[in-house]
Amino acid sequence: MDITLNHYLAVGAILFVIGLIGVITRRNLIIIYMSLEMMLQAANLTLVAFSRFNGSLDGQVFVFFVITVAAAEVAVGLALIVALYRLRQTTQVQDLTSLKF
Amino acid sequence: MNALFFWLFSIAMIVCALTVVLGRSPVTSAICFAFTIFFMSGLFVMLNAFFLAAVQILVTAGAVMVLFLFIIMLLDLNAAEKIPRQKVWMGCALLLALGFLYVVALTLNATPEGAVTIEQAPLHVPSPRVVAMRTGTHPGATPGFLEDIFDDTHRIGFLLYTNRETTTYIAPFEVTSLLILVAAIGVIVICKQDEPRRPASREEIIREAPPKSTKPETVSTR
Numbered sequence: 397m398d399i400t401l402n403h404y405l406a407v408g409a410i411l412f413v414i415g416l417i418g419v420i421t422r423r424n425l426i427i428i429y430m431s432l433e434m435m436l437q438a439a440n441l442t443l444v445a446f447s448r449f450n451g452s453l454d455g456q457v458f459v460f461f462v463i464t465v466a467a468a469e470v471a472v473g474l475a476l477i478v479a480l481y482r483l484r485q486t487t488q489v490q491d492l493t494s495l496k497f
Numbered sequence: 498m499n500a501l502f503f504w505l506f507s508i509a510m511i512v513c514a515l516t517v518v519l520g521r522s523p524v525t526s527a528i529c530f531a532f533t534i535f536f537m538s539g540l541f542v543m544l545n546a547f548f549l550a551a552v553q554i555l556v557t558a559g560a561v562m563v564l565f566l567f568i569i570m571l572l573d574l575n576a577a578e579k580i581p582r583q584k585v586w587m588g589c590a591l592l593l594a595l596g597f598l599y600v601v602a603l604t605l606n607a608t609p610e611g612a613v614t615i616e617q618a619p620l621h622v623p624s625p626r627v628v629a630m631r632t633g634t635h636p637g638a639t640p641g642f643l644e645d646i647f648d649d650t651h652r653i654g655f656l657l658y659t660n661r662e663t664t665t666y667i668a669p670f671e672v673t674s675l676l677i678l679v680a681a682i683g684v685i686v687i688c689k690q691d692e693p694r695r696p697a698s699r700e701e702i703i704r705e706a707p708p709k710s711t712k713p714e715t716v717s718t719r
Binding site: 417466469470476478 | 499503510514517527533546548557571574593612619649666676687
């Protein structure tokens with residue numbers, strides 16, 4: 397069976413959904429963050445696939461920017477997690493209930 | 498051959514991604530995430546995106562994952578999750594996931610353009626301006642320019658740094674550098690601890706913690 401664009405898009409969608417399940421069900425802030433990164437990478441895969449099948453490189457430039465922004469975002473997010481851990485001594489989301497009313 | 502590698506990389510990637518989400522300990526998740534990125538780079542290579550495959554391994558699997566592992570080590574988070582996962586949330590997430598996949602499947606079925614195979618897809622469709630420059634009809638162009646540049650690193654470089662193509666990405670590239678600078682400063686500000694005030698001079702040190710031999714003297718003079 398030949399590999400078509402639909403195959404790549406389906407793989408990207410499955411990866412995105414796995415990340416979504418991780419964000420919803422996990423309780424550890426670090427793993428939630430990793431799942432978030434995985435959703436970003438799934439979008440990257442679809443962008444590269446579209447770029448290849450359309451014969452244009454603009455999608456790859458977008459992936460380049462997404463990787464850069466994701467790296468900066470990871471740095472800031474992990475700094476927030478460290479600050480939160482100093483404040484509360486936990487990274488489990490069920491312990492962070494100060495916004496509940 | 499193409500199909501074999503596609504299935505190999507994608508199935509391995511999905512298995513690793515599932516291990517990230519379902520694994521108990523954060524270290525297992527981080528290592529499996531790095532492997533997910535490696536297999537995704539394999540898919541990038543099959544899509545002729547060699548530069549992005551290298552960048553993906555260097556930045557995401559290298560820098561980002563090492564940062565994650567470093568934070569896990571620093572905060573000593575490797576305890577497995579003790580609280581049992583709630584079945585209700587798992588059911589909701591599965592329902593949402595299946596609904597999303599159903600919509601994606603409907604969309605992919607409804608678009609016949611998606612059925613193009615990788616052999617049929619053109620590797621590079623030059624923009625009209627580049628065509629004009631190649632054929633010499635564009636003013637100031639040398640014929641044969643950009644004739645043999647077909648590897649993706651060169652072409653991404655042309656897109657990022659020149660205005661020879663129709664679209665250029667110089668301004669977003671510069672804004673990205675500003676973003677990284679702001680992120681670096683933000684990380685320092687967030688993680689800076691408010692340290693207790695340090696004694697400034699030698700006299701202050703002696704006043705706050707007097708040596709033992711002089712302690713009776715100071716008490717008696719008071």
